[in-house]
Amino acid sequence: RVLLPSGPRSLPVLGNVLGLNPNKPWITYADWAKVHGDLVYSRLLNQEIIVFNSEKVAKDLLERRANNYSDRPQFIIIALFGGSFNSALLNYGNRWRLHRRLFQQAFRADAAMIYRPTQLRKVHQLLANLLETPGEYSDHLQMLSTAVIMAVAYGYDPASRHDPLVMAVERTANMLAKASTPEGAAVLSVFPFSDFKRKALECQELTVNVIEAPFQYVKQNIAAGTAKPSMVSDLLSRMKADDDSYELAIKHTSASAFLGKHFRSYTASALKIFMLAMFLYPDVQRKAWLEIDSVVGQNRLPDFNDRPSLPYIEAILRETFRWHPGVPLGVSHATMNDDHFGGYFIPKGAIVMANIWAMSHNEDKYPDSDEFKPERFFMPDGKLNNDNVSFVFGFGRRVCIGRHIADATVWAAIVSILAAFSITKAKDEQGNDIEVSPQCHPLPYPCRIEPRSGMSSEKLMQMINSHK
Numbered sequence: 001r002v003l004l005p006s007g008p009r010s011l012p013v014l015g016n017v018l019g020l021n022p023n024k025p026w027i028t029y030a031d032w033a034k035v036h037g038d039l040v041y042s043r044l045l046n047q048e049i050i051v052f053n054s055e056k057v058a059k060d061l062l063e064r065r066a067n068n069y070s071d072r073p074q075f076i077i078i079a080l081f082g083g084s085f086n087s088a089l090l091n092y093g094n095r096w097r098l099h100r101r102l103f104q105q106a107f108r109a110d111a112a113m114i115y116r117p118t119q120l121r122k123v124h125q126l127l128a129n130l131l132e133t134p135g136e137y138s139d140h141l142q143m144l145s146t147a148v149i150m151a152v153a154y155g156y157d158p159a160s161r162h163d164p165l166v167m168a169v170e171r172t173a174n175m176l177a178k179a180s181t182p183e184g185a186a187v188l189s190v191f192p193f194s195d196f197k198r199k200a201l202e203c204q205e206l207t208v209n210v211i212e213a214p215f216q217y218v219k220q221n222i223a224a225g226t227a228k229p230s231m232v233s234d235l236l237s238r239m240k241a242d243d244d245s246y247e248l249a250i251k252h253t254s255a256s257a258f259l260g261k262h263f264r265s266y267t268a269s270a271l272k273i274f275m276l277a278m279f280l281y282p283d284v285q286r287k288a289w290l291e292i293d294s295v296v297g298q299n300r301l302p303d304f305n306d307r308p309s310l311p312y313i314e315a316i317l318r319e320t321f322r323w324h325p326g327v328p329l330g331v332s333h334a335t336m337n338d339d340h341f342g343g344y345f346i347p348k349g350a351i352v353m354a355n356i357w358a359m360s361h362n363e364d365k366y367p368d369s370d371e372f373k374p375e376r377f378f379m380p381d382g383k384l385n386n387d388n389v390s391f392v393f394g395f396g397r398r399v400c401i402g403r404h405i406a407d408a409t410v411w412a413a414i415v416s417i418l419a420a421f422s423i424t425k426a427k428d429e430q431g432n433d434i435e436v437s438p439q440c441h442p443l444p445y446p447c448r449i450e451p452r453s454g455m456s457s458e459k460l461m462q463m464i465n466s467h468k
Ligand code: HEM
Pocket: 087, 088, 089, 100, 103, 149, 256, 257, 258, 263, 264, 266, 267, 270, 326, 327, 330, 331, 332, 333, 392, 393, 394, 395, 396, 397, 398, 399, 400, 401, 402, 403, 405, 406, 407, 410
């Protein structure tokens, strides 16, 4: 008799739909793991789902048995919404291999270095925006995220957050994202909303335009000799003439980078979490200022050369990724064949999810895991340990391809915001602190952002301008 991994008792048709917290399923899965172990079996309607709640199991299966665990589940709903171009959701096969190779050429650790000046420029623009309209910080962080991806993928410089292309991207990406979680897809397929088909068609049309427009922009710039370095211009320069399938793959990979709503949002989510941590943990902020002042001083803005000399900032970056990981359940994998592990049967076609949230809240590894404590990354001798929380970027052959870009953007934004500003709780009309509670995908909550002691608006603007 085959023994499936253990899991909660399920209802005949619905499976475990009703037991799942739809807003934070990772918490439900982590609770189930306390009863059933690191491997939890559940069912959503007729789809089998196995959740890996520890790094060890995720590595044993997603990495060491990558041949079987590198597929993605396919949802008809995503194709209906025009999302089948997305590299992150492709089946494990030749089309995905070509996409991955193109991404790899542009985004591997050494190639990604050429985008650093652009990333720093966009971060300085963020500082200027925060200075001008601090209350809109959440929009500014989203804009940074989008602007970096558009610059890296296309050399495109959005004029402002009302840029028509950016607005079209936001709209399309939001629609696609709703269709692309297993929970969303399962529920939508049984309880379709009345305007579902209309939305699907609208989204398909938007997607076609949003893929084509920035690609044509690069081609025109190449023809005019004005193209900036970008993933698309680089890949086009290596393409043999009239290779239509290769050209289509370039269009689709670059679009995946900016239309996969997740990937742009993850950078912004990490930064919103960072802002939250800074005003909830003012001592951390003070320690960071001390480190920045002793290494960088107060007369210039930090740059990437400072990174090795700023270990406390590095620890803040790691803790930001760990405390509230932006992708708490990773991107779902799927099994290609039946398998056995630890005495359990893992069926072919099961959806497999890495519960990154459970891993980042493993109390054995991260005691007081709900607390924001950058100190946890230091060894007794005061040096940084080697835990760079890489699990937040996923596992195995489908590990995040944008992680070097994302890591550099988030680092540059964190260190620059700390160098320039003080972040404190906002006050209500009576002058009392407004309290907020941490969430995984934070809404814009109020906070106060102002030039920190020793900094003034004029000085900050001078420093920003001196980098142009
Ligand atoms: C803080 C920011 C980010 C986080 C936390 C993050 C996290 C992740 C995770 C957890 C996965 C799934 C890995 C797996 O299947 O095991 C993933 C996949 C992916 N990420 Fe990221 N990501 C971030 C930013 C980005 C950016 C900026 C880009 C684009 C430039 C990007 C591109 C991708 C792609 C294309 C995949 C799919 C890879 C594949 O299926 O082969 N990510 N990311």
